[in-house]
Amino acid sequence: MSDSPATPDDSSATNQPADDPLRSVHTTSFPELLAQIGASVLVTTYQAGKLVVLRNDGGVLNTHFRNLLKPMGLAVEGGRLAIGCSVDVWEFHNVPAVCAKLDESDDYPTGGAKHDTCYLPRRSHCTGDVQIHEMAWVQDHTGSSEQRASELIFVNTAFSCLAIRSQENSFEPVWRPRFIQHLSPGDACHLNGLAIREGQVRYVTALGETTQPDGWREKKCDGGILIDVESGETIVRGLSMPHSPRWYNGRLWLLESGQGTLGTIDPATGKYEPVAQFPGFTRGLSFYGPLAFVGLSQVRESAVFSGIPLVDRLQQAEERTCGVWVVNIETGQTIAFCRFEEGVQEIFAVEVLPGVRFPDLVNHDAELIGRSYVLGDAALADVPAELRQ
Template sequence: MENSLNDPIPTDVPSGSDTSNALRSVHTSNLPEILSQLGITLLVTTYQAGKLVMLRPENGVLNTHFRLFDKPMGMAVQPNRIAIGTAMQVWQFHNIPAVCTRLDTAREATDELPAREASPHPHDACFLPRVAHWTGDIDIHEMVWIDDDVVFINTRFSCLARRSGKFNFEPVWRPSFITNYIPGDCCHLNGMAVRDGKVDCVTALGQTDQPGGWRANKKDGGVLIDVASQEIIASGLSMPHSPRWYNGKLYLLHSGTGGFGVIDPATGKYESIIELPGFTRGLSFCGPLAFIGLSQVRETAVFGGVPIAERELKERTCGVWVINIETGQIVAFVKFEDVVQEIFAVEVLQGSTYPELVNEDRELLGASYELPDSALADVPPELRR
């Protein structure tokens, strides 16, 4: 993989269910090759634009494929299942590879349905919806798979929660300084790191149980909290987000400065790796590379007084930056323009370079069935794929 940056080039024509607000972007010429070599797709959410963006390599350029959602934020991603937190729901999608052949074959138009063009590139995964769980407006932030359950940051109620078959959500943990479950976004709990199959630590923007209390000291009131012990691992952080354990190190985004670095759990010291030209939020890894979301931060009410917001607007940008964690160098980037001004989550989808996610094609969803093997054995061969 090249570590040098080439002149940015435009992406290919964006695709998706809404072409009126195209995702204009430019990327370094080496980014598609990096994704191809790693065998991955980048999934990116932007609640401001209401889109899930799939960054896929295609014939040497970056294909920015998108799907519309209502305020998509956190994601939990595994090779064959994806969960997405939206304004009031958690959507769960499963990969049904057999549907790829239908995506790659042109469909003739009928009186009821428009023609679907054949895909210009063969799909290697197709995610269809399986569960839509209604949470209410709880401002879902980061999400992870823990075994077969989805655990998420319930920012509005200042707690960790999971889905429930009976309730909107089931609280599973809260910081010791949160005395009650109230919909007040008291400490702006926002990110979590998983270790040994459990949520190990979380980030918050303040230590207060008053509604909106974190805003009073947002510049440097951020903390990293150990979940098991309730101890504060690190404090004095500027709007920290996206803690991650990776290769034995605890990484974190020092978002208020545009920073990316590591935390020493023994001392709580933050060591910067690099500062980037935007509000850093959303972090995922593959091999020696970190994929980091950047937002332009235009909201002065939220970000006023924070270091990154004091930079000139032209010095702040939105996109995904690729950093070599061994050298601290920028390897590649994709920069969004116009419609997309903020990024929330960035996740690596392993083992797929050209996936599809279907959430609006009623004909395809209505005629695609997944059955248990025991039942599939009694389906005529011509109907099985």
């Protein structure tokens, strides 16, 4: 893996066809990097209503799109993928046997790559419009150690709480900040991000320490906070629109979106140390080795984003970028980037898929889903051998 920085201009970038309504530009180092580490990247853009799959296809970065209704949070565990959408959570499972069907079909063209992962829908849970933000699989402590499984937890931004899915209800709240006294859909503090440590949610970010509906907007420039979930204490104040906290390699990482930076926080002192600065609103963060994959949004000229440091630093809208940047966290150098030129202006989640080189998600092909059956071992034993895959 090369640590040389990607050229910041377009001299090392490759364009998609000009007539592509979702055109993007990428450095040649991006697909090379994915090939070297044997991975792909998932990206959600609620503004465009897409799940974007970034994957290497014969030395070219293939930006593959699937339509979803305002997708935001992503959570990956093993062969399971969960996506939080406008009013529901979709759960997809990898069904490797379907990959051969994708390779054989003209409806799934590639430049020669072979699919190695195929996510098929397995469960949908209607939450209502709770403004789902980040999600994660966490260890469920309700059963015995032999029975424990993981459960999906998500940031319920509308109700200012963390929640899980329910068999009967829209959601089950499991935690909320001390200053949020009532459970009501007012988006008081804009709870948005979560960090997992030792299998549980340990830190969360919010844009304000308020109880009034939309109260966070009043001090969005520097009212952001980081909360220790275990103690309930607010351990950092004065952040500019923080997102995507992560515990990685023994350090607490954070995106200070209003500044357009990636950095670390000392939980003991609350001091934030920027590691890298980007030409966009940083939101969406995933790690692989010494690399951080960071989502960038253009940010609109609107009441939500006006007055933040990033907008002051990049005064012209065309200076603000939307895409995925790869940075070496040890040096702060940019290694590669994929910039969306048209169609996509805002990104929410970024998730690296280690060991998954060329995935697809099938939610649009009723015929393929209809003839792809998944059975347990006991039932599969009764299926004729020629039908088993």
